[in-house]
Amino acid sequence: MENLFVNMASGMRSLLASAGLPDTATDFILMFLKLGAILVYILISALWLVYMERKVSAYMQCRIGPNRVGPLGLLQTTADIGKLISKEIIIPRCADKKLFLLGPILIFMPPLAVFAVAPFGKDMVAIDMNIGVYYFLAVASLSTVIVWMSGWASNNKYSLIGGMRVVAQMVSYEMPLILSIVGVIILTGTLNMSEIIRAQENVWFIFLQPLGFLIYLIAGVAETNRAPFDLVEGESEIICGPFTEYSGMGFAMFFLAEYANVVLVSVMATTLFLGGWHAPFGLTFIPSWIWFLLKVYVMIFLFMWFRWTYPRVRVDQLMEFGWKVLVPLSIANIFVTGIGKYLYQTIRW
Amino acid sequence: MENIYSYIAFVLLSGMILGSALLVVTLKNLVHSVLWLIVAFIGVAGIFLLLNADFVAAVQVLVYAGAVCIMIVFGVMLVQRIDMANSNPVNRRFKIAAPVVGGLFIVIGLLTARAQWVAAGKEVPTQTVQNLAPILLQDFVIPFEVAAILLTVALTGALVLVKEVKSNGDRS
Numbered sequence: 001m002e003n004l005f006v007n008m009a010s011g012m013r014s015l016l017a018s019a020g021l022p023d024t025a026t027d028f029i030l031m032f033l034k035l036g037a038i039l040v041y042i043l044i045s046a047l048w049l050v051y052m053e054r055k056v057s058a059y060m061q062c063r064i065g066p067n068r069v070g071p072l073g074l075l076q077t078t079a080d081i082g083k084l085i086s087k088e089i090i091i092p093r094c095a096d097k098k099l100f101l102l103g104p105i106l107i108f109m110p111p112l113a114v115f116a117v118a119p120f121g122k123d124m125v126a127i128d129m130n131i132g133v134y135y136f137l138a139v140a141s142l143s144t145v146i147v148w149m150s151g152w153a154s155n156n157k158y159s160l161i162g163g164m165r166v167v168a169q170m171v172s173y174e175m176p177l178i179l180s181i182v183g184v185i186i187l188t189g190t191l192n193m194s195e196i197i198r199a200q201e202n203v204w205f206i207f208l209q210p211l212g213f214l215i216y217l218i219a220g221v222a223e224t225n226r227a228p229f230d231l232v233e234g235e236s237e238i239i240c241g242p243f244t245e246y247s248g249m250g251f252a253m254f255f256l257a258e259y260a261n262v263v264l265v266s267v268m269a270t271t272l273f274l275g276g277w278h279a280p281f282g283l284t285f286i287p288s289w290i291w292f293l294l295k296v297y298v299m300i301f302l303f304m305w306f307r308w309t310y311p312r313v314r315v316d317q318l319m320e321f322g323w324k325v326l327v328p329l330s331i332a333n334i335f336v337t338g339i340g341k342y343l344y345q346t347i348r349w
Numbered sequence: 350m351e352n353i354y355s356y357i358a359f360v361l362l363s364g365m366i367l368g369s370a371l372l373v374v375t376l377k378n379l380v381h382s383v384l385w386l387i388v389a390f391i392g393v394a395g396i397f398l399l400l401n402a403d404f405v406a407a408v409q410v411l412v413y414a415g416a417v418c419i420m421i422v423f424g425v426m427l428v429q430r431i432d433m434a435n436s437n438p439v440n441r442r443f444k445i446a447a448p449v450v451g452g453l454f455i456v457i458g459l460l461t462a463r464a465q466w467v468a469a470g471k472e473v474p475t476q477t478v479q480n481l482a483p484i485l486l487q488d489f490v491i492p493f494e495v496a497a498i499l500l501t502v503a504l505t506g507a508l509v510l511v512k513e514v515k516s517n518g519d520r521s
Contacts, residue, residue, distance in 0.1 A: 099384070131404050131478060138407040141415030145387060148421065152380060167422050191478060 005289065006123050009034070034126040038115045046259040049300065050077045053259075056304045087248035095245065096153040103150030104246065104253035110143040111260040118267045119193050121277045121289030132193035133185065136268060137178055140223075143261070144170040147232075150254075151242030162241025165232045165315070166225070172322040173222035173229075179330035180215035183337040184272050197276030204275035211333045213273045215326055220265040221306055222322070224258060228310035231318060266299035274299070358399055366392035383421045390414040404478050 009030065016026045051066065051074065058065025066073035091097055117132040119125040129135055144166060151163025185191060187208060188199040206213045222229040233241035243254045270276060274295045277288035313321070369388040376382045390413040397406035474480070485493050 096380075099381075129403070130476060131407055134404070134407045134411075138411035138415065141411055142387075144415070145384075145417065145421075149380075149384060152421075152425070164422060167419065171419060189479075 003123075004287070005121065031126070035116060038118075038126060039112060042112060042115060042260050042263065043256070045263055046256040047077050047081065049259040049262065050080070050255070052300070053304055053307075056301065057308045060305075060308045081252060084252040085249050089248045089250050090245075092155060092245050094155045096155065099149055099153035100245075101250075103146060103153065104250040106146045107143065107150070107253055107257040108260060110139050110146070111257065111264045113139045114264055115267070117193060118264075119197055119271060119276060119292075121287065121292055124277075124289055125194055128192070128194055131191045133181060133191045133196070133272070137174075137181075140264065141170075141174060143257075147242050147254075150246070154242070154245035156245050158238040158240075158244045159242050162232050162238050162244070165238075166242060169222060169225070169229065169232060169318065172319060173219045173326070176215050176322065176326035176330045177219035177223060179327065179334060180209075180212045180219065181272060182330075182334050183209045183212040186334065186337050186341055193271050193276075197271060197278065200275040200278060204273065204278075206273040206275075209273065209333070209337070211329065212337075213269070215330045215333065216269060216273065217302075219322075219326060220269065221303060222318075224261045224265055224303070226258070226262070226303060227307040228313050229318060230307075230312060231315055234312055262300055262303055263296065266296045266303070269299050270295040355399055359396070362392050362395045362399065365389075366396070380421060380425070383417060387414045387417050390417070401475075402477070404481075 012033065013026060013030055016029060017023075021029075054076070055065040055073075057063075066076035069075045069079045091100060114136050116127045117125065117129045117135055147166045148163040151159040151166065154160075184196065184205050187205065188196050190196060190199075225232045231237070233243060238244075243251055246254065270292060276295075277292040279286060279288065279291050366389050369385045369392065372385040373382045373389060376385065390409060394406040394409040394414070397403075397409060
């Protein structure tokens with residue numbers, strides 16, 4: 001079980017090699033298969049997370065939630081997507097047609113590109129990039145532009161206001177997000193995700209960096225535009241923000257991309273703070289990739305818990321909290337971590 | 350360019366950069382120009398990757414392509430036109446500017462082609478990120494800190510200017 005996926009990859013490699021393919025072609029096909037597997041996982045995961053969200057919200061509000069389509073309502077979201085695909089995509093007359101249609105096409109690109117460096121288990125990383133964490137931050141920052149572009153291209157005041165809010169919120173909360181990760185990087189001295197996980201073999205960084213984890217969690221909720229920071233698509237204020245004019249599958253793409261981003265932020269939290277695929281309490285008989293996914297889904301549940309517990313903040317509260325609380329705290333965290341590491345190295349107790 | 354694949358990649362990326370850069374200059378709509386600028390920046394990041402400079406490529410994406418959205422917002426807020434369709438006009442001096450720029454480009458190209466390039470004697474390091482911290486925080490710490498202070502002063506200055514306008518508006 002432990003090496004299920006690793007053995008599958010090596011079996012595929014020997015099969016291709018025995019078919020007489022050159023090494024570069026084998027590598028290419030294997031890489032393609034690995035990335036394809038991640039793609040399928042993310043898309044299916046996004047689909048089921050909508051179901052999970054509805055179930056979690058229902059139980060928190062003493063309801064039952066979806067329970068008609070399939071066993072326990074498990075096929076509800078599949079039916080929803082089927083309905084959305086069959087709907088007409090309405091393009092507003094004054095919209096910028098090309099950009100309007102490009103938005104939903106591109107919105108999945110940044111999260112999917114980042115998942116290529118995510119370590120899903122022991123020796124289970126598609127591309128073991130030397131600057132993995134930095135790559136995550138760089139590529140994830142591109143989704144701001146895509147959401148803004150869709151909002152602007154819709155040519156609707158609510159969409160434009162929503163797009164502006166996306167830029168303001170993302171830029172403000174990207175700062176504490178990046179700065180909270182710096183503490184972990186100081187401790188490990190590397191940007192490689194596999195090595196960061198390897199450094200957490202004895203103690204997870206959530207215990208060494210509790211403040212960093214807290215800041216990352218809050219900034220992560222804000223980056224994924226979820227309640228209590230869902231000002232971008234606050235229904236009671238600006239209908240649906242940048243996605244107001246989208247219908248059918250165009251809307252569904254944005255909707256599913258939100259869940260892909262939630263998975264992404266949870267995967268990064270697991271990698272950086274929760275010990276990645278390391279088993280707690282020496283429970284190593286459970287395979288590493290199951291541990292990793294378990295931690296990721298605990299994080300996702302936490303995000304859903306936040307959403308159905310806290311009310312939405314105001315715009316000025318959002319900005320003040322980001323710049324006056326989170327940024328100074330994360331800088332203080334870096335300072336304390338640096339001094340702590342220096343003391344640890346000089347005393348060596 | 351050691352093999353044919355990287356040569357093909359270089360040609361494709363160069364075409365992408367030049368094509369999108371041309372569109373940035375010629376398109377009438379400011380928003381379209383800025384979005385093509387992002388494509389050009391990502392192309393430059395691709396060239397960096399081709400040269401095995403992965404850290405610089407990531408910086409290129411984060412700092413340039415990612416931060417461009419702030420530029421668009423300022424563009425939309427500051428452009429004094431109701432319609433964005435004609436916000437990036439091409440003026441009539443185009444006919445004078447084109448030959449001058451073209452001539453300059455040809456001169457630079459000729460000089461570059463004739464120059465005697467000295468290849469670096471040392472082996473290129475495979476990991477470049479680790480060397481950054483000692484360089485920035487030990488060898489060149491004073492210029493680094495001076496630059497940081499300069500940026501902080503500029504930021505504070507901008508804040509002070511904005512506050513001034515606001516309080517004046519309140520008084521009147």
